[in-house]
Amino acid sequence: MTAFPFAAIVGQDAMKTAMILTAVEPRLSGVLVFGDRGTGKSTAVRALAALLPPITVVRGCPINSETPEAVPAWTSVAEAELKSRPTPVVDLPLGVTEDRVTGALDIERALVHGEKTFQPGLLAQANRGYLYIDEVNLLEDHIVDLLLDVAQSGENLVERDGLSIRHPARFVLVGSGNPEEGELRPQLLDRFALSVDITSPTDIEERIEVIRRRDAFETNPDAFLATWEPEQAWIRDRILTARRALDTIEVPEAALRDAAELCMTLGADGLRGELTLIRAGRALAAYEAAPRVVRDHLRRIAPIALSHRLRRDPLDEAGSVTRVTRCTEEVLG
Amino acid sequence: MTSTARPDDSLPQTGVERANLAMRMAARDPDGLKGVILQARAGPLRDAVVATLPAQTVRIHAGIGLEALTGGLDLAQTLVEGRAILREGLLDRPGWLLISMAERLPREIVAVLSQRLDRKGTGPVLLLDEGQEPDDRIDAALVERVALHVSLSEDERLQNPHLSAVPSSPFRGARASHAAEDTATLAALACRFGVNSLRAPLFALRSAQAIAGLQERDNVQPGDLAQAAALSLAHRATCLPDSPVPPDAKDSPSPNTPDTSRPVDPATVSDSLPESILLEAVRAVLPTDLLSRLAGGTSAVRRCASGAGQRKTGNRRGRPLPARRKRPSGRERLDIIATLRAAAPWQKIRRSAEATPGPRIWPSDLHVRRFEDRSDRLLIFAVDASGSAALARLAEAKGAVELLLSQSYATRDHVALIAFRGQAAELLLPPTRSLVQTRRRLAALPGGGGTPLAAALKIAGETALVAQRHGLSPALALLTDGRANVALDGSADRAAAQKDAQQMARWIYGLGLPGTVIDVGRRPRDQLAVLAALLGANYTPLPHAAAEGLSRVLHDSLA
Numbered sequence: 048m049t050a051f052p053f054a055a056i057v058g059q060d061a062m063k064t065a066m067i068l069t070a071v072e073p074r075l076s077g078v079l080v081f082g083d084r085g086t087g088k089s090t091a092v093r094a095l096a097a098l099l100p101p102i103t104v105v106r107g108c109p110i111n112s113e114t115p116e117a118v119p120a121w122t123s124v125a126e127a128e129l130k131s132r133p134t135p136v137v138d139l140p141l142g143v144t145e146d147r148v149t150g151a152l153d154i155e156r157a158l159v160h161g162e163k164t165f166q167p168g169l170l171a172q173a174n175r176g177y178l179y180i181d182e183v184n185l186l187e188d189h190i191v192d193l194l195l196d197v198a199q200s201g202e203n204l205v206e207r208d209g210l211s212i213r214h215p216a217r218f219v220l221v222g223s224g225n226p227e228e229g230e231l232r233p234q235l236l237d238r239f240a241l242s243v244d245i246t247s248p249t250d251i252e253e254r255i256e257v258i259r260r261r262d263a264f265e266t267n268p269d270a271f272l273a274t275w276e277p278e279q280a281w282i283r284d285r286i287l288t289a290r291r292a293l294d295t296i297e298v299p300e301a302a303l304r305d306a307a308e309l310c311m312t313l314g315a316d317g318l319r320g321e322l323t324l325i326r327a328g329r330a331l332a333a334y335e336a337a338p339r340v341v342r343d344h345l346r347r348i349a350p351i352a353l354s355h356r357l358r359r360d361p362l363d364e365a366g367s368v369t370r371v372t373r374c375t376e377e378v379l380g
Numbered sequence: 381m382t383s384t385a386r387p388d389d390s391l392p393q394t395g396v397e398r399a400n401l402a403m404r405m406a407a408r409d410p411d412g413l414k415g416v417i418l419q420a421r422a423g424p425l426r427d428a429v430v431a432t433l434p435a436q437t438v439r440i441h442a443g444i445g446l447e448a449l450t451g452g453l454d455l456a457q458t459l460v461e462g463r464a465i466l467r468e469g470l471l472d473r474p475g476w477l478l479i480s481m482a483e484r485l486p487r488e489i490v491a492v493l494s495q496r497l498d499r500k501g502t503g504p505v506l507l508l509d510e511g512q513e514p515d516d517r518i519d520a521a522l523v524e525r526v527a528l529h530v531s532l533s534e535d536e537r538l539q540n541p542h543l544s545a546v547p548s549s550p551f552r553g554a555r556a557s558h559a560a561e562d563t564a565t566l567a568a569l570a571c572r573f574g575v576n577s578l579r580a581p582l583f584a585l586r587s588a589q590a591i592a593g594l595q596e597r598d599n600v601q602p603g604d605l606a607q608a609a610a611l612s613l614a615h616r617a618t619c620l621p622d623s624p625v626p627p628d629a630k631d632s633p634s635p636n637t638p639d640t641s642r643p644v645d646p647a648t649v650s651d652s653l654p655e656s657i658l659l660e661a662v663r664a665v666l667p668t669d670l671l672s673r674l675a676g677g678t679s680a681v682r683r684c685a686s687g688a689g690q691r692k693t694g695n696r697r698g699r700p701l702p703a704r705r706k707r708p709s710g711r712e713r714l715d716i717i718a719t720l721r722a723a724a725p726w727q728k729i730r731r732s733a734e735a736t737p738g739p740r741i742w743p744s745d746l747h748v749r750r751f752e753d754r755s756d757r758l759l760i761f762a763v764d765a766s767g768s769a770a771l772a773r774l775a776e777a778k779g780a781v782e783l784l785l786s787q788s789y790a791t792r793d794h795v796a797l798i799a800f801r802g803q804a805a806e807l808l809l810p811p812t813r814s815l816v817q818t819r820r821r822l823a824a825l826p827g828g829g830g831t832p833l834a835a836a837l838k839i840a841g842e843t844a845l846v847a848q849r850h851g852l853s854p855a856l857a858l859l860t861d862g863r864a865n866v867a868l869d870g871s872a873d874r875a876a877a878q879k880d881a882q883q884m885a886r887w888i889y890g891l892g893l894p895g896t897v898i899d900v901g902r903r904p905r906d907q908l909a910v911l912a913a914l915l916g917a918n919y920t921p922l923p924h925a926a927a928e929g930l931s932r933v934l935h936d937s938l939a
Contacts, residue, residue, distance in 0.1 A: 083577065084524040084577050084579075085579040087578065089498060140491040141487055141490075142486070142489070152724070154717060157724030163724070181491070181495075209725065225520075226816050227814050227816065246576075247576040251567060254578060254581070255568075257578050258567055258578065258581050258582050258585065259563050262563060265586075
C-alpha cells in the first residue's frame with residue numbers, strides 16, 4: 048500500500064521535526080507522540096518510512112542484516128545475495144504475546160521435523176527500522192519492560208524452550224497514544240528521546256487543507272505522489288546529507304554548558320536530558336547544514352527533548368511544554 | 381426524533397432504512413468507509429437489517445480468539461496429519477465481517493482489527509453494538525475508524541421495513557466527483573459539532589460520494605452531503621452547533637428542540653450550500669440523550685461520542701508466567717503450545733520407538749498455563765466540596781488528592797473522583813488512569829452549597845460495584861467534614877441526611893471496601909468517627925495539616 052507523502056502532511060511541525068531527527072540520528076532512539084485520535088500520528092510514521100532511502104539487506108535474512116557476515120548462524124539464509132528494501136516499519140499491536148515480540152521456538156518445524164529452530168519475532172523484523180506502537184500507554188506492562196530492555200541494549204536475547212538466541216535489534220521506537228486514556232510510567236517516558244504533543248489543527252483553513260490533500264491522495268495516488276515527489280526528494284537529500292555530516296558537527300563548550308544549565312534549572316532527572324538535547328541539537332544542525340550546534344538549535348529542540356523528563360508537579364496547571372519554553376527563555380535568553 | 385422538515389425527501393425516514401443505506405454505502409466503498417456501527421438491541425428489526433448482508437459474510441462474536449482472526453497454525457489438524465497445517469485468518473477473507481456484541485470485544489482484538497482497518501482491502505465490517513450502559517460502548521479506536529453509525533432505538537415497533545440487499549463486492553468504478561467547497565463545508569460542519577478528528581470530515585466526503593454513486597449520479601449534490609453528515613458525523617458530535625466550543629453542560633439547548641431560527645454563523649457557511657440543511661440533517665439523527673451526556677462532563681461526552689469505555693483499562697488479565705510442567709488438574713488449563721514445544725524436540729526419537737503417525741506427546745510433556753493474577757487498584761476519591769468544607773480547606777483536600785494522584789500514577793492505580801456539594805453528588809471522573817483529566821476536573825471543582833454525604837456514598841458504592849465486576853480492587857477515600865445536611869432525596873433535612881449517610885455506610889461496609897475517612901473540618905467531629913466505623917474505614921481527623929500531610933495519611937491508610 049502506498050503511503051501518504053511525508054512532505055504533504057499539513058502542519059504538525061513538531062512531530063515532523065522529531066521524526067526527521069530520528070532519521071538523521073537513529074541513536075535518538077524513540078519518539079513519543081501523544082494526541083487525540085485522527086490527528087495523523089500513524090500517517091506520519093508510515094510516511095516517514097516511505098520517505099527514507101531504502102536500506103540494503105541480505106535477501107531472506109529475518110533481521111535485515113546489512114552484510115552476509117552479519118547474518119546470524121541460526122538463520123537458514125543460503126546464498127548471500129544483497130537487495131534493497133524500504134526501511135522496515137513494524138506495527139506492534141496491543142495484546143501481542145511475548146513470543147511474537149521476541150521470537151520463539153518454531154513450533155511448526157518442531158512438530159513436523161522434530162527440529163529445534165528459532166522463529167524470529169517482531170523485534171527481528173524491526174531491526175534497522177522503526178517499531179511503531181499505537182496506544183503505547185495501554186500496552187501490557189511485561190511487554191513494555193521487554194521492549195525497554197531491548198531498546199536499551201540494541202540486542203534481543205531469547206532464552207526459552209531450550210533455545211539460546213541473540214540477535215541485534217536496533218530500531219527507532221515510535222509510540223503514540225491518547226493521554227486521556229492513561230499515562231506512561233516515568234521509566235518508559237524517559238526512554239523516548241523526544242516527545243511531542245499534538246492536537247487537531249484549530250484553524251479551519253488548515254483542517255480543510257488536510258482533508259483536501261487526503262482526498263486528492265485517495266482519489267488519484269499516483270498523480271498526488273508525483274506532485275509531491277520533488278519536495279519528498281528534497282527532504283530525503285537533506286536527511287542523507289545530514290547523516291553524512293553528523294560526525295563533523297561541532298558541539299562547542301558553550302552549547303554543552305547551555306544544555307547542562309537548562310536541564311539543571313528545569314530539574315530534569317538524570318543525564319539523559321542533556322545527552323538527548325545535545326544529540327538532537329546536533330542532528331538539527333546537520334539537517335539545517337549548520338557547522339556547529341548553537342544556542343538557537345537547543346532552544347528549538349528543548350520542548351520536544353525535555354518536556355517529558357520533568358518531575359511531575361501536579362499542582363502546576365501549565366503544561367510541561369510551557370514550563371520548558373518558559374525556562375528556556377530564562378536560561379538561554 | 382425531531383419532526384422538522386427533512387432536508388431531502390430521499391433521506392431515509394427510519395433508522396432501519398438508514399442502516400440499510402449505510403450498509404450499501406460501505407459495500408460500495410469499503411476502503412473509504414470501512415463499515416457500519418449498528419446500535420440496536422437484538423430483535424426482529426435488527427435481524428431484518430443483518431439479513432440483507434451477502435451470504436458469504438463472515439460472522440464472529442466478541443469472544444473470538446486472536447488466532448482465529450489472524451490465522452496461524454491449526455493445531456488440531458496439524459496433530460492429526462503430522463504436518464503443519466496453516467489456517468487462514470477470518471480477517472483475510474474477502475467480504476463482510478459481522479461482529480456481534482462488538483461492545484464486548486477485548487482490547488487485543490480491537491487492536492488487531494484497528495490495524496487491519498487502517499489498511500486497504502479489508503472487507504467492510506458491521507459492528508453490532510448492544511451496549512445499554514454508558515460505559516458499555518464500542519471501543520473508541522474502532523468507532524474512530526469506522527465511518528458510519530446508525531441507531532435503531534427509535535423505530536423498534538416498525539413493521540415490514542423496505543430494505544434492499546447489500547451487494548457482496550465493492551464498486552470498482554470511479555467515485556463521484558464533488559465540488560471543491562464541499563471539503564470546506566464538511567470540515568466546518570465537523571468543527572461546529574465539536575468533532576476534532578480529521579478522519580470524520582473525510583469519511584463524510586467519501587460517504588457523500590458513495591450516496592451519489594448509489595443513485596447512479598457522477599457528482600455529489602447537497603442532499604448527498606446532508607445524508608452523509610447524518611450518517612458519519614452526528615454520532616461523533618461532542619457539542620451542539622449553536623456553541624462553537626464544547627459547552628459547559630447546563631447552558632446548551634436541548635437537542636429535542638433545535639432552534640432553527642437562530643442565524644447560522646455566515647463565516648463558516650459556504651456560499652453554494654445551505655448549511656442549515658446540513659445542520660438539520662445531523663441534528664435529526666443526534667442521539668436524544670446528547671444533553672444528558674454533556675451534563676455528565678466532557679469525559680462522558682468523549683466516551684459516548686467516540687465510544688471509549690473504561691472497561692478496557694479495568695479488565696486486564698494477569699501477567700502471563702512461564703508455563704509449568706505439570707499434569708493439569710480440573711482447575712488448570714493445559715498450555716497446548718508449551719506442551720507441544722516440550723514434545724517437539726523428541727519427535728524423531730519417539731517416532732522410531734512407536735509406529736503410529738502424528739506427534740508423540742508423553743505425559744511428561746504436559747504443561748499448564750499460569751497467570752500472575754494481580755488486579756489493579758481503583759482509588760475512589762469522594763471529595764466534599766460543600767460550603768462548610770470549602771470554607772475550611774477544599775483547596776488542601778484538592779492538593780492532597782493531586783499529590784496522591786501523582787503517586788498512584790507511578791503505581792498505575794486507577795482513580796475515580798466523586799464530588800459532592802449542593803443537592804447532589806456527581807461522579808466527576810469515572811475510573812481512569814489519566815492524570816491529566818483528573819487534575820483538570822479537580823481544579824475546576826467549585827465549592828459551596830450543602831453536604832449530600834449520603835448521595836456521595838451511594839455513588840461511591842455503585843462505582844465500586846462496577847469496578848469489582850471489572851476485576852479491579854476498589855478502595856474508598858472520603859474527604860469530608862461530615863456535616864451531612866442533604867438527604868438522599870435532595871431535601872435539606874439534617875437528621876434524615878445523617879440517617880441516610882449511615883445507611884449508605886452500612887451498605888458500603890457490606891461491599892467489603894477498604895477505605896479511609898479524612899476529617900477535613902476545623903474541629904474533628906464524633907459523628908464522622910461513627911460514620912467511619914460504620915464504613916469499616918480508618919478515621920483520621922486532620923485539624924491542621926497541609927496537603928502534604930493529608931496525602932501521607934491517605935497513602936498510609938490505603939496502602
